Amino acid sequence: MSLVVLVAAFVQGSVGVGFGLIVAPVIGLLAPQWLPVTVLILMLPLNAYVCWREHPELDRGGATWVTAGRVIGAFGGVWIITRISAHDLSLLIGVATILAALATIYAPAFTPGRKAFMTAGLITGVTETATGIGGPPLALVYQYHPGPALRSTIALCFAVGEVISLGLLSASGRVTAHLALQAITLIPAMVVGVMASRFARHRLDDRVMRSCVLGFALISGVLILIQTLFSGSM
Template sequence: MTAGLLIAFAAVLAGAFIQGASGMGFALIVVPVLALVHPEAIPGALLFLMLPLNAYVAWREREGIDRTGAGWITVGRFAGTFAGLGILLVLSTYWLNQFVGISTLLAVLASVLAPSFTPGKKAFIATGLVTGITETATGIGGPPLALVYQHAPVATLRSTVALCFLVGEVISLLVLGISGALKWSHLSYAVLCLPALLLGMGLSSLVHHRLDQRRLRIGVLIFATVSGLAVMLT
């Protein structure tokens, strides 16, 4: 097993644990790491890995799902997918890394500076649009969703974000597959990382109701900032 694969395993395990516990963090942790060690795995392998993770979280806390908000987010998400595909097809590996790094840093900044607000239909659609663009192009889509639900109960945030991710990932995978941007190597890489994902999911189920959400969120944002800068400088 190569050092790069071991690093990817560690990132997938940590990301699955943190997102399973807090509702966000998987892509913020895994995408910058994959961009450094296996850039060819982005975004297909990441999207495949997130399917079981988000299906599990959405089912575990299904009673907290905001179905109305999730519906409007999905409308925007569908439209944003095609813009994200255009970015993915046009950019070279270098510029895609720059886009990954900048997207990560902007997501962190937005997470820190966002004011308190009560989201409505327009906010949900706009969130879905931005998520569709960034997740299809880079695999990162969590921060806009976490922001729009940042003042909701924790169970609502985790379950609704997971459901939106799940629907959006299916859309992105279908569009990427039709366009020819999805490869069998993406699926095989995801299968290779599946044990690390399952372990992280299992660990999150033991502690998700006891973690200090504020400290965990700060840790995710610090790691994402460092990783985003590292991707841009490579």
């Protein structure tokens, strides 16, 4: 798990997205009871650092509208996970992972406006709070922005949203000391990964990295669906 977190933090720090798409499916396969709390706790310091590192390129206007939608979506995510079983949550994670990857691959180019930013924030709020996966909607609206603007803005939106999501999940009883401890044990791996990204973010081919992340997400999502459906039939 530490190796997966290290790789995911490296990808997120280099490209701007990918942590949830890489980590959440693996946790869904190995320890689904950790979701989404462990992923959200790990992503908070990760995104705070990335935002600080590249804050001069921050798109403040877009971040404001994304965050507005993100706040509303977080309530929807909490509503979902407090009303479905662990089996159904695993199905949701598998489906969300596959759909998010496919949407990122096939979405056409466009110039985002206020409505697009708010919609992306809304969807991110629901999916990240419920499953730990929230990057694809933001990647879609920022996919044609310069790398530093994409990384800093998405990181800020994530960090603010994660505080909100964790607060709501804590109020609903989903954040426990055990889950927090599991996340803390993985923080050293996350730190190594994101620090390594400092030396790679200007050298890596974003298209290759993006393709690897999406391919991994698709395979992981399919494996989660197979595992969940098989276990449900036993």
